[in-house]
Amino acid sequence: MKTNTRRGLRGVVAKGLCLKLATPVRLLLIGAPEMKMVRKERTIPKKLAFLAGLSCAILAATTITPTAQAAEKGYRYWGYYQAGANSTQWKAAMTGPTVDIADGSVEGWIFTFSSNDIPSTPPSVKPRFEAICGKTKSEAGFKRIGLVIDFGNPAISPKGDKVRATITRCVVTAEESQGIDVLAQALKVRTDKSGLLCGINGYPAKECGAEIAAPKALTKKK
Numbered sequence: 001m002k003t004n005t006r007r008g009l010r011g012v013v014a015k016g017l018c019l020k021l022a023t024p025v026r027l028l029l030i031g032a033p034e035m036k037m038v039r040k041e042r043t044i045p046k047k048l049a050f051l052a053g054l055s056c057a058i059l060a061a062t063t064i065t066p067t068a069q070a071a072e073k074g075y076r077y078w079g080y081y082q083a084g085a086n087s088t089q090w091k092a093a094m095t096g097p098t099v100d101i102a103d104g105s106v107e108g109w110i111f112t113f114s115s116n117d118i119p120s121t122p123p124s125v126k127p128r129f130e131a132i133c134g135k136t137k138s139e140a141g142f143k144r145i146g147l148v149i150d151f152g153n154p155a156i157s158p159k160g161d162k163v164r165a166t167i168t169r170c171v172v173t174a175e176e177s178q179g180i181d182v183l184a185q186a187l188k189v190r191t192d193k194s195g196l197l198c199g200i201n202g203y204p205a206k207e208c209g210a211e212i213a214a215p216k217a218l219t220k221k222k
Helices: 056-063 129-133 179-186
Strands: 002-006 025-029 050-054 073-083 106-114 142-150 167-174 189-191 197-200 211-213
Touching: 073 197, 106 179, 129 142, 129 167, 142 179, 167 179
Parallel strands: 002 167, 106 142
Antiparallel strands: 025 050, 073 106, 073 211, 142 167, 189 197
């Protein structure tokens, strides 16, 4: 599914570093985010502000030397990847989605699983900017950012949730927009009270960064 999303957003004020991709991205939501389409402006509703960083509890869980039983478990969550302008390879984001991104970049999110023994995986769709945004004209004062949302492997899908088709979108946004601006501009984002990014476009419906037993389908690939 490929569509164009157009809304001018100003980069939100955010702090913190995401030092390891194998942990969920934390977004502190202040007020209720505006998700309706608006005119192409440079301003963002004041109620929408995000802070990004790590989930400390999950970081601790993935860095402590595991017992044999703990090694059989990991976390499923929304992982964050990026590809700079002129790049066609995903790179694990070394910060949260609150850094500047250049015109021609591609932002990637995937519902993934990781543990001490099983690494997270990048989106299945290659970050080819021209394929995503090639038909979208550039505009003065705005930038084009490719966006890929991969709902992940059915083997890690929460009970009652159905994996959706991967979304690719070209987002036309204000020059100062950051990664979280692009995501929130294009799709509905769900967070928990602590700010942990839980769901994108209603997936998963309820859980948030859950610890689960490593799926057999993934352990066989080690």
